[in-house]
Amino acid sequence: MPDKQEVRIDVSDGAAIPRKRDIGLFSAWWISLIGALGCIAYLCLAKPEPYLDILKFLPDGILVTFEVTILSILLALFLGLITGLGRISKNRTINLIASTYVEVVRGIPLLVQLFYIYFALGQVFSNLPNPADVAESMAAWPGIIVYVVVGVVGFLKDMPPLVAAVTAMGVCYGAYMGEVFRAGIESIDKGQTEAARSLGFNRRQTMFLVILPQAWRTILPPVGNEFIALLKDSSLVSILAVADLLRRGREFASVTFSYFEAYTMVALIYLVITLILSKGVSAMETRLNYYVRD
Amino acid sequence: MKKLLLSLVCVLMLASVAQAKTLVFASDCTWPPMEMTDANKQCVGFGPDLVMAIAKAGGFKAEIKNTAWDGIFAGLPMGKYDAISSSVSITDERKKSMDFSDPYFEVKQGVVVKEGAAIKAEADLKGKAVGAQIGTTGFFAAKRIVGDAAKSYDEVGLAIADLANGRLDAVICDDAVAADYALTNPEYSKTLALAFLIVPEKPEYLGFAVKKGNKDALELINKGLKAVKASGEYDKIFKKWFGSN
Numbered sequence: 001m002p003d004k005q006e007v008r009i010d011v012s013d014g015a016a017i018p019r020k021r022d023i024g025l026f027s028a029w030w031i032s033l034i035g036a037l038g039c040i041a042y043l044c045l046a047k048p049e050p051y052l053d054i055l056k057f058l059p060d061g062i063l064v065t066f067e068v069t070i071l072s073i074l075l076a077l078f079l080g081l082i083t084g085l086g087r088i089s090k091n092r093t094i095n096l097i098a099s100t101y102v103e104v105v106r107g108i109p110l111l112v113q114l115f116y117i118y119f120a121l122g123q124v125f126s127n128l129p130n131p132a133d134v135a136e137s138m139a140a141w142p143g144i145i146v147y148v149v150v151g152v153v154g155f156l157k158d159m160p161p162l163v164a165a166v167t168a169m170g171v172c173y174g175a176y177m178g179e180v181f182r183a184g185i186e187s188i189d190k191g192q193t194e195a196a197r198s199l200g201f202n203r204r205q206t207m208f209l210v211i212l213p214q215a216w217r218t219i220l221p222p223v224g225n226e227f228i229a230l231l232k233d234s235s236l237v238s239i240l241a242v243a244d245l246l247r248r249g250r251e252f253a254s255v256t257f258s259y260f261e262a263y264t265m266v267a268l269i270y271l272v273i274t275l276i277l278s279k280g281v282s283a284m285e286t287r288l289n290y291y292v293r294d
Numbered sequence: 295m296k297k298l299l300l301s302l303v304c305v306l307m308l309a310s311v312a313q314a315k316t317l318v319f320a321s322d323c324t325w326p327p328m329e330m331t332d333a334n335k336q337c338v339g340f341g342p343d344l345v346m347a348i349a350k351a352g353g354f355k356a357e358i359k360n361t362a363w364d365g366i367f368a369g370l371p372m373g374k375y376d377a378i379s380s381s382v383s384i385t386d387e388r389k390k391s392m393d394f395s396d397p398y399f400e401v402k403q404g405v406v407v408k409e410g411a412a413i414k415a416e417a418d419l420k421g422k423a424v425g426a427q428i429g430t431t432g433f434f435a436a437k438r439i440v441g442d443a444a445k446s447y448d449e450v451g452l453a454i455a456d457l458a459n460g461r462l463d464a465v466i467c468d469d470a471v472a473a474d475y476a477l478t479n480p481e482y483s484k485t486l487a488l489a490f491l492i493v494p495e496k497p498e499y500l501g502f503a504v505k506k507g508n509k510d511a512l513e514l515i516n517k518g519l520k521a522v523k524a525s526g527e528y529d530k531i532f533k534k535w536f537g538s539n
Contacts, residue, residue, distance in 0.1 A: 060442065119455055126459040161445075161461055241425060241445040241456070250364060251446050254429025257391050259368045 029275060036271045043264070050258050054249070054265045061248030062269065068162065068244060069231040072169035076230070077223070079174025084181025085207070098178065105175035110168075111236050117168040118161070118240045125156040165237040173230050180226065184219035185211055217288045224281035228274050235270070245269060316355040317511055318375040319345050319502070322363035324449040326474045327535050328381040331360070340470075340535040344398060345379045345502075347527050352518025364428050364448060367392065370503065376511050378503040381468060383431045393506050395515045397499030398528075403435045403492040404472025406457060406465045413464055413489045422463035425453040432466035435492055458485055466492070470536065 043051040086098025105113070129137075131154040138146045159167075188211050196206040238247035249266035253259045321329045323337040332338045337358045349356035359375050366378055370392055383401065384394045407413045413422070419439050426433035428446035436444035445462065447453040453465045454475050465472075469491055476488040504511045522528045 119452070119459075122459040122461070123455070158460060161456070239448060241447045241452070243442075243445065247446065250428060251433075254364060254446075255387065255434070257367050259365065 033275045036268045050261050057252050061245040065244045068234045071166040075170025076173035076177045080177025083178025087182040102175045114168045118164045128157050165242050180222045184215040187218045221285045228277050314355045318357045319377050319379040320359050320361040320375040322380045323360045341379050343531045347522045348518035351521035352514045370505050382503050384501040392503045394501035399500040401468045404469035405489045406472045407489040409487045424464045425462045426466045436466045
């Protein structure tokens with residue numbers, strides 16, 4: 001048995017995760033958080049108009065930002081798991097499909113993907129036939145298939161904006177997440193698989209009962225990091241008229257022309273949210289003994 | 295030698311003063327047929343034509359600078375351009391932070407819907423998905439009618455695309471623009487319709503916006519506008535873009 005392997009997946013586009021030694025009041029994290037909260041409080045007290053008005057205008061945007069982020073990360077986790085398993089699959093076809101998905105998605109900017117799924121595919125879907133007509137033309141088919149096809153056509157035809165936005169974000173981050181899962185799974189020592197297989201586990205049981213539960217420890221921190229990155233990138237959906245934090249800020253500024261004030265508040269609120277989340281991720285790391293070294 | 299140089303500099307300075315003043319106009323060229331981008335990436339439409347005519351009549355040079363709508367007002371106090379010619383409605387709110395020329399066009403807010411939709415009046419819009427371009431009087435109208443559910447887009451074209459794709463029930467924009475999409479646009483005129491015009495509390499006019507206190511630019515523009523209207527040039531441009539109606 002070789003020495004315990006040190007594995008660390010570094011995904012750098014999330015917020016900086018505080019290191020363990022950065023404790024105490026004078027860490028960069030505390031300075032940023034107290035600074036940001038202090039700025040918000042000071043501005044709202046010293047100049048309630050417009051700062052307090054802006055703060056009151058934004059909360060539903062913050063909710064939408066979280067809604068988009070959480071739904072997208074759930075979709076991304078699902079796609080990521082499938083992709084990660086596909087990438088290490090010995091089946092050549094599955095492997096190729098998963099790898100191609102990652103290549104294609106990673107090669108297209110997220111903003112372009114958003115436009116593509118929302119406006120380009122939206123136009124294609126809106127030209128689909130009416131669900132009722134589809135049901136009629138498929139009268140000869142078995143009931144269950146008709147039901148599924150009509151359901152899918154109806155859903156695609158009237159895809160709500162939020163779903164389109166979440167789909168775009170989820171598909172994009174699913175590719176990144178696939179890499180995280182792949183690296184996480186590959187980080188588990190081969191001996192684990194060999195041991196499980198020789199104990200009579202089949203390949204699926206080995207993956208889901210032995211490998212993945214251990215891989216979680218390596219996977220979770222980068223997933224948390226991706227979550228933060230996704231939350232920041234979710235500001236891109238404001239281009240699709242989804243009323244998130246940035247869009248609400250822009251709406252306020254477009255009426256009052258207080259661009260400085262509105263975007264200052266939007267920036268500070270994003271900062272506070274990501275700072276708190278990054279602390280959460282680092283706490284999770286600590287709990288998972290991520291950095292424990294013997 | 296020194297004297298020669300000095301006199302040369304003086305002559306040059308005088309020459310530049312004597313030269314026609316150039317005013318830079320910011321236009322968001324995504325608002326057909328008022329301001330739009332043609333196949334040669336030039337900003338064309340009723341607005342640019344009018345600006346050029348005004349410049350000619352007012353004795354100054356005009357330059358159109360294509361500028362994104364969201365933030366177009368922010369560039370005015372920064373001095374990025376001298377004026378905004380972008381179908382800007384004169385509102386009391388805007389008058390607080392900028393000055394306006396004499397009005398050059400009257401608009402109403404038009405409601406574009408899908409062909410055959412059961413939206414005939416303002417009351418029918420309640421609870422519907424209504425979109426408009428951010429920071430336009432169309433968006434303010436949408437907000438007044440459906441509240442926070444009103445959806446703001448970066449460009450009216452994106453809102454129209456969402457309407458055509460079935461994600462919106464209505465789009466509110468200037469009547470000229472609404473008519474262009476619903477009646478003459480080859481892509482949309484078959485599927486979209488102009489449902490009705492919102493009756494305004496008081497008439498809504500478009501004006502050229504300048505930085506607050508910029509009397510020189512305002513004077514030049516107003517003088518030119520008056521001349522263009524008097525000479526019949528205005529009617530010619532109007533006819534070119536809006537036909538006989």
